[in-house]
Amino acid sequence: MRSTYLILLSLLLFVARPLFGQAPARDRAVSAFDRGVQQLLDGSPRRAVRFFEAAVDHDNDFLPARRLLGVARDLAGDPAGALSAYHEVLRRDSNYSRLLYYQVGDVYLRNGEPRTALEWFERFRALQARDRGDFGLPGEQEAGTEAFVLEHELRQRILSAQITSDSLNYVHASELERLGPEINGPLNEYFPFFTNDGTGVLFTRQSADGDEDLITGRRRRAGATFTTSRFGTFNTQQPEGMCTLVRDGETIFFTLCHEVASGGSCDLHAGVLIDGRIERIAKLPDHLNSATWDSQAAISCDGRQLLFASTRPGGVGGSDLYACRRLPDGGWSEPVNLGAGVNSPGDEEAPFLSNDGETLYFSSTGHGGLGDQDIYFSRRDPTSGRWTPAVNIGPPINGPSRELGFHLTPDGRTGYFASDRAGGAGGLDIYRFRLGASLTGREVTYVSGYVTDSLTGAPVADQAVPLASGDVFRTNYAGRFFICAPPGQGLPLTVDRAGYAPYRRTFDVPRWDNRSPYRIDLRLRRPAGPAAPPPPPPAETTVREEEVVLDMLFGFEQATPLRGELDDLDRFLGGIDLDRIAAVIVLGYTDETGGDAFNRHLSQRRADAVAELLRAAGIPADRITTEGRGETKAAADRRQNRKVSIHVRLR
DSSP: OHHHHHHHHHHHHHTHHHHHTTOTTOHHHHHHHHHHHHHHHTTOHHHHHHHHHHHHHHOTTOHHHHHHHHHHHHHTTOHHHHHHHHHHHHHHOTTSOSHHHHHHHHHHHHTTOHHHHHHHHHHHHHGGGSOGGGGHHHHHHTHHHHHHIIIIIHHHHHHHHHHHHTGGGTOOEEEEEEOOTTTOOSSEEEEEEEOTTSSEEEEEEEOTTSOEEEEEEEOSSTTSOOEEEEOTTOOOSSOBOOOEEOTTSSEEEEEEESOTTOSSSEEEEEEEEETTEEEEEEEOOTTTSOSSBEEEEEEOTTSOEEEEEEOOTTOSSSSEEEEEEBOTTSOBOOOEEOOTTTOOSSOEEEEEEOTTSOEEEEEESSSOOSSSBEEEEEEBOTTTOOBOOOEEOOTTTOOSSBEEEEEEOTTSSEEEEEEOOTTSSSSSEEEEEEEOGGGSOSOOEEEEEEEEETTTOOBOOSOEEEOTTSOEEEOOTTSEEEEEEOTTSEEEEEEOOTTSOOEEEEEEOOOOOOSSOEEEEEEEOOOOOSOOOOOOOOOSSOOOOEEEEEEEEBOTTOSSBOTTHHHHHHHHHHTSOGGGEEEEEEEEEEOSSSOHHHHHHHHHHHHHHHHHHHHHTTOOGGGEEEEEEEEOOOSSSGGGGSEEEEEEEEO
């Protein structure tokens, strides 16, 4: 709505007071008009509507009030009311304002009526042949605004109307719909990012005072209604910007602004997402964060490529997109500007990469789009590695309004973006769509690998796992690494670690829905040692083994025990002589609400978490065995099935 604000400014500066002086007996109308103007200046268009309506009621011929009534209704999200006011002005005086013809066309375009908008744009252009004096005082006062519109706005708006009118030739998406009121409200909502299984979402909400907060939403299953809340204790009184989850579901990138210790106005940060909370927060290195604005990080499927927006010096325009790669030591390379094919003299922001890393989606104001800000895509040239010139993704995603924050779910087909188009709940709203097959990229399977000791089941942390491509992945604290692999092909993996036999295996990677990763296990074996001495002959009296059991309960889809369960564990272990422990078997379970793969993974995480607690309590790791058994229906109350059973065998 850039044109609306520009025209509003010109009206408030030039139109109102000179006309008042020529209007006798308008005391009450002028008083209401003045109060309406003040409400517009204060950013309250809905209140302004009431005062302009009162001014018109007091004086039906008060055309400046009727015109600003149209502007106020437009800003308040009532395009039909705006058009009614504008048409009434022109019905009473067709020569009242030449610029008003452009205003009418602009409202029709943003209201989804491009053919009618074209007619009004052409009428505005045809009226340029007439003398400015034919349009009275407004004609003189609006000369500067008209010149700006003719030079910078009209051509783009006509192009937008033409493309939108013939949108069938440009469609890359379908099934467009706005998300419900639990997500969208009267404020700005944007930058959506969904978890792989579709049950969680993170997005940014901007308050009336401009502060940005991260919002989290949860639902029991895909397709159900979200319950939303502020993202824990993470938000502050300063803006928190676009949040991006790596497809591994653990690593998260986000923006923090205006920190005292920060080098710039906004800086990129990373953290680990554990049970819905961001932990181990760290600002990215200084060569990524400049002294200016750095924000909106996007990460490739496998976490090897990082893109972000920045206003640092040396760019093509306002904010540009930059890229860097993960180095073998875990750091990041120097950022490289993506060049003039992607970046423009305008602003580029909100990058997003397809699963295969070959298609880049982003928002821009500088490529001559359909509206204030549009979404574009670019392909990576396989020979040069450079990005091709940007292409407008077209309707119905783009239109005359503002669009930004493109995001695709793991299937590469279901997408989300934000727009302030007509018919929304207010400001920017989040929309869902179905992306055409031509822009989905190649298939990818999310592979979650676990490196463990084959005997004890203990995770092997910080272990290098090289690929044939030359990329090297490292396991985390749980022995986990994550790879985005092409399905239908073998995935050869090698692990070399001191104290273990070399590991060599090629895994078959299937096609996968990626709602949860495809799991593979790399169990390292210790080399065979000298033969063990024969056991001593049994004593006359054999001591029978004794077994004690404790169940620990967990929250829904959580891998940490419920509050109070740790006290039960302390009491349980306090009653056991640790020297008598022969073996501990830790069995993880879930209820039956999730999918099989998800439940197996979650139950193993629960078992591993309890095993770590047992090791910390002094039980040797080689006596602990873990197993994730997935769902169980043993208890009528589902909460009793979200558990870990600890079986301690005593000598």
